[in-house]
Structure formats: structure tokens, C-alpha cells
Amino acid sequence: MPDQIRVTVWGENVHEQQNQIVAGIYPDGMHNCIADGLREDPALIVRTATLQEPEHGLTSKGLAETDVLFWWGHAAHGEVQDEIAERVVRRVWEGMGLIALHSAHYSKVFKRLMGTSCSLTWREAGERERLWVCNPGHPIARGIDRFIELDNTEMYGEPFAIPSPDEVIFLSWFEGGEVFRSGCTWKRGNGNIFYFRPGHETYPIYFHPLIRQVLRNAAHWAAPRGPLWVDSCPNIPVNAAREKLTTKGPQLHRAGDEGFK
Numbered sequence: 542m543p544d545q546i547r548v549t550v551w552g553e554n555v556h557e558q559q560n561q562i563v564a565g566i567y568p569d570g571m572h573n574c575i576a577d578g579l580r581e582d583p584a585l586i587v588r589t590a591t592l593q594e595p596e597h598g599l600t601s602k603g604l605a606e607t608d609v610l611f612w613w614g615h616a617a618h619g620e621v622q623d624e625i626a627e628r629v630v631r632r633v634w635e636g637m638g639l640i641a642l643h644s645a646h647y648s649k650v651f652k653r654l655m656g657t658s659c660s661l662t663w664r665e666a667g668e669r670e671r672l673w674v675c676n677p678g679h680p681i682a683r684g685i686d687r688f689i690e691l692d693n694t695e696m697y698g699e700p701f702a703i704p705s706p707d708e709v710i711f712l713s714w715f716e717g718g719e720v721f722r723s724g725c726t727w728k729r730g731n732g733n734i735f736y737f738r739p740g741h742e743t744y745p746i747y748f749h750p751l752i753r754q755v756l757r758n759a760a761h762w763a764a765p766r767g768p769l770w771v772d773s774c775p776n777i778p779v780n781a782a783r784e785k786l787t788t789k790g791p792q793l794h795r796a797g798d799e800g801f802k
């Protein structure tokens with residue numbers, strides 16, 4: 542593990558500008574509140590990026606210098622340029638960690654990585670949520686007792702149309718009776734992915750010390766552990782085969798034509 546982990550917190554930064562309730566809770570933007578929670582851990586070197594910046598603040602250089610990307614989006618998923626979303630996906634395949642927060646379940650990046658619709662059921666009633674820890678031994682649950690309780694949350698319920706997670710770390714129960722897989726992990730390419738449900742913008746979720754603890758734990762868990770690598774589908778010419786090889790039969794490709802077709 543690296544001594545320091547370079548984190549980028551990406552925020553859509555729309556409701557903070559347009560909705561008085563959200564602006565009142567997060568006057569500096571949700572991305573800055575999330576970043577502040579992460580900065581409580583000196584091992585995390587945190588910068589922020591927003592939708593409104595050139596290239597959404599996610600330049601190739603910026604992503605190359607990011608070990609773990611946090612993503613919060615809700616109202617403007619469609620405004621994220623396809624080219625930038627593809628760039629993020631490729632970085633995840635290469636080994637960058639991704640933490641998808643709350644309504645990021647419907648972001649281009651998360652849906653592309655999951656390959657499913659990622660739909661769910663929901664209700665905005667300010668009800669109680671209890672997130673049960675499913676595996677107290679998992680690094681993302683470190684420092685959390687049996688559960689986290691939030692007095693006011695938006696409900697997300699099953700069915701959650703995701704591919705089966707590698708592991709479910711948190712399972713939520715809501716006051717209205719629904720349940721939801723609130724903390725799930727996957728690996729895509731070399732990238733570790735964690736989806737974490739809490740974070741509706743009209744409640745001060747990202748000030749909660751245990752939610753911040755989970756986010757810091759997740760940054761450590763998702764950080765790349767090995768050299769970054771993504772496949773490029775290289776051709777291995779006949780004369781470069783490890784054992785002597787003679788070409789037999791017809792070929793589709795001309796000699797020296799190494800492009801994949």
C-alpha cells in the first residue's frame with residue numbers, strides 16, 4: 542500500500558447552487574464536505590473536481606494522478622460528456638479505485654461499469670435508516686460497530702438492478718420496511734469499486750462521523766495495490782512466438798499489420 546493515497550472527490554455541484562435547502566446544509570458544496578471528511582486522515586491527499594470545470598475537472602493528467610475517485614451526481618448525469626465518462630471507466634480498468642455515492646448509481650460511469658440498468662425503488666420521507674454491517678472483518682467496516690443509524694434519509698429499496706456484488710458490506714433497513722444492499726464491492730479490470738448508498742442532499746449525511754469513517758476506509762480499500770495496467774490487445778507475430786512456429790493455413794491479416802480487426 543502506498544504511504545499516501547491521492548483522492549479526487551467529484552461533485553456534480555448543481556443542487557447546491559439551485560436549491561436553498563441543499564445550499565443551507567452544504568454552503569461550500571457537497572464535494573468539499575466529503576473532501577473535508579476524507580482529510581481527517583492525513584494519509585489521504587484530497588482534491589476536488591466539479592461538472593462545471595473544463596473537462597469536468599477530470600483531465601487525463603488529473604485522472605493519472607488519482608488513486609481513488611469519489612463520485613457524487615444526481616440531477617445532471619446526462620450532462621457528463623461521454624468522452625469523459627469513458628476516460629474514467631478506462632482508468633478504473635487500469636486500476637484506479639471508484640467510490641460511487643448515493644445517486645451515482647445512475648451515473649454514466651457506474652452504469653457502464655456494471656453493465657445493467659442500476660435502477661432501484663425510492664421514497665423521500667425523511668425516514669430512519671439502519672445500515673447493518675454484514676462483515677465486521679472487512680476493511681471498509683473498520684471502526685463501525687454493528688450498525689450505523691441515520692435519523693433522516695431518503696429510502697432506496699430493492700430490487701436494486703446491479704450484477705451480484707463480490708461482497709455486500711452494508712445492508713440497510715428503513716423505517717418504512719424496505720431493505721437495500723447499501724454497501725457493495727466489485728472489481729472491474731484492475732479497479733476496486735465500492736457503492737455506498739447514504740448521501741441524499743437534503744440531509745447532512747456527509748457530516749456524520751461514522752459515514753465519514755466509512756468513506757476514509759473505502760479510500761484505503763479501493764487504492765491500487767499493484768502496477769497499473771490495461772489491456773491493449775497486442776499482436777504477437779509468428780517470429781516472436783516463444784516456441785518456433787511456422788505459419789499454416791490462410792491469414793486474415795497482412796504481415797506487419799498488428800491492428801486488431
Ligand code: ZN
Nearest residue numbers: 644695741742
Ligand atoms: Zn437522493
